[in-house]
Amino acid sequence: MSAQVLVLNQNYEPLTVCGWQRAVSMVYVGKAIVVEEDSRILHSPSTQMRLPTVVKLAYHVNRPMPKLKLSRQNLLARDRFSCQYCGRRGKMLTVDHVIPRDRGGTSSWENLVACCAACNNRKANRTPREAGMHLLRRPRRPKFIPYLSYAVFTAAVKNPEWRYYLEPFAPHLVGS
């Protein structure tokens, strides 16, 4: 059986994702408490329990806060791997400077968006207004919690059983 478990800090901040075996052993020794469970039942010689899907640590863990790096991968993840002009999804995405660099546009979360090759060609070295193009949403620095890596987080938020615990931390990734 393969199943992953979302691990929350004592204050419900998402900390990590681990295999169910590790989560069950943390619960067993009292390090974690089950928050959500599955209908599947785990049997051991002495006891049985439902398969946890979300657990919470019994004690608070303090961790330094890493900064979310502005990288191509993180930027595409923020934009859900879809062109921010036409909405097309795909692997052939480029990164567009909304205000072109030679017009003073910065390389920042607020001025970079995922853009398909066709839209990039059409926009060329112009602002969206000059090109008659519209951004689907305003680009922002992701509001993001520090502990899970951004890639793990963007994948984890798709799990309906975990979503409730993750969405307060990244509203831009949830909903439409």
Ligand SMILES: [Zn+2]
């Ligand atoms: Zn496009």
